[in-house]
Amino acid sequence: MAVIQAKYDAAETLIAARSLPGGAAWAVEARNSALANLRQMGVPHRRDEYWKYTNPASLIAAEAPKADVFETSETRPFEVLDRLRLVFIDGVFDPEQSDPLALEGVEIEPLSTALNADIHWASSVYGVLEANGQKPVARPLAALNTAQAVQGFAIRVTGKVARVISMIYLRSSVTADAMVHNVIKLEEGADLTLTENGPVAARANMVMEVEVARGGAFHHIRAQGRDHQRQAATHMFARLNAESSFKSFTLTVNGKLTRNEAVIEFTGNDAHATVAGACGGDGDFLHDDTVFITHDAVNCESRQVFKKVLRNGATGVFQGKILVQPDAQKTDGYQLSKALLLDDNSNFLAKPELEIYADDVACSHGSTCGEIDENSLFYLTSRGIPFACAQDMLTLAFLNEAIEEIEDPVIAEDIRDRLAAWMERRTG
């Protein structure tokens, strides 16, 4: 009982830490509903089934653990892109450093503005996808975010958008505790690429809700910051209507604790979803990808491709589930999670799950954990390539399988460059 009481006590502490923002009636209702949900669930605990590999203690502590700000003179990801820049400092939007909120085919407003107005589309997404995603697995940190977040954007996309929307999360404080909530709706046939990069804050609670209408396509590429001590819990909720497409890729190097959850639901036929990630961890590092994909429509395809390279005691976690509902015939579900352990101290913990209630489906999953192939290493070194360089080449090649899920070759190359630079610094 003591454990259970602690879950609720900690929830009350977190609720009390921030005032409940006001807003339009629908928004207040969504926040209150999320709050009630959170009070019922309590905060995550190590004993919870979906937290047994990742200790949530630092994510639910009353105060954010300190994290030094990582200084670098290197260029940031996605700078080569033609983009609308939205800059946040410690999780707070900074209009001074950002581009004007004007982009053809897009309505974009700060979340606090949108939640003060009667915007029909936003009221059908904000807190709604998150609440749907609470069953069957509780996601208390996302409910907390819905209840309290005032930062982020409401973005409605009505056409094919030529420029990329780029959220850039910079830091200045060693203790900031950020909460950002982005709510996005792609209307019929709309097409948007959204990038996110940067560490956000010492501790970040991020939620993104995305609804893609018929025939819409959403591309999301994220590079989480390199600050060693930062902590983050992120949730991505997506609802996919007929013939829509959703593709998300995340690059993570460094960070003390990162929990990335993706909750995707197919509600219309013939839709596609990809969630992919490449991650490099060195030392005091835990990276957790927790994915839940629900097929509730006919002939939809989902892909999960996660690759992790771990060394010096780093830990990787993968919990991926594909749920195929009774009527979701012709489902094609693919799930791959692989870890490359560069030494004996590192760990990979994986829990792939398939739950299938339809007969006519093709679902496959593979989860492996191994070391660098000795034969490949010998082949490369026997051609004169020094050991460290050969190891890097093979590590990059391993991660490449996830990077190949990125549709845009320019962005994929940018991500490869980031990883190569990361490894070069490592090996000096």
Add this chain to the structure above:
Amino acid sequence: MLSIKNLQVSLEEEDKQILKGVDLEIGAGEVHAIMGPNGSGKSTMSYVLSGKNGYVVTDGSATLNGVDLLDMEPDARAAAGLFLAFQYPVEIPGVGNMTFLRTAVNAQRKARGEAELTAGEFLKEVRAKAKSLKIDAEMLKRPVNVGFSGGEKKRNEILQMAMLSPKMCILDETDSGLDVDAMKLVAEGVNALRSEGRSFLVITHYQRLLDHIKPDVVHIMANGRIIKSGGPELALEVENNGYADILAEVA
């Protein structure tokens, strides 16, 4: 060029001696062939010379132009001029063939204190050499050896050899898995590289390859030793009579 003296080698993981005192001298510009029954230690010798893990040298020496090979890491041996054409070239998904080749060429040049090739210089050279081995642009773009046929893999080995310009080339059963035409193509590639300053050690089971790559000396290896050496006629003898006579004669 290559000087091997009383080389004795055991497996690292089990107490088993594979090479039991190999002596071999290969002069500059010479082509030597090694034949021998399965399990006689031919491939082990090529691996030990190029520095593969899993073997322990218990006695003897191997030098390349006076430099101790056995003391160096595999990449340093390559930079010193040693090249092994693999019996089973390794497939490496995710590493482009061109990237691999260029990295290797420039790593060796760097190790020797030579200027690295620019992208343009490299491309020009690799295209010319690939063409003579009938390796098309598509093959160069693919990941290293991935999806290559047996013949393509062996031609890719010869392309690497041509690009790296080694002094001492070891060909480990380069003819295995090749049809007659592919073998001829590979042999032509090797012959084009023959020069006064470059030596070859050709490991093979079949005399046929030696019709195309004419050896100066043929050695027979059995049970971890070279038991007989002679001219090209020795290979013909093996082809006609097998190893039984030679083994009996030595025993």
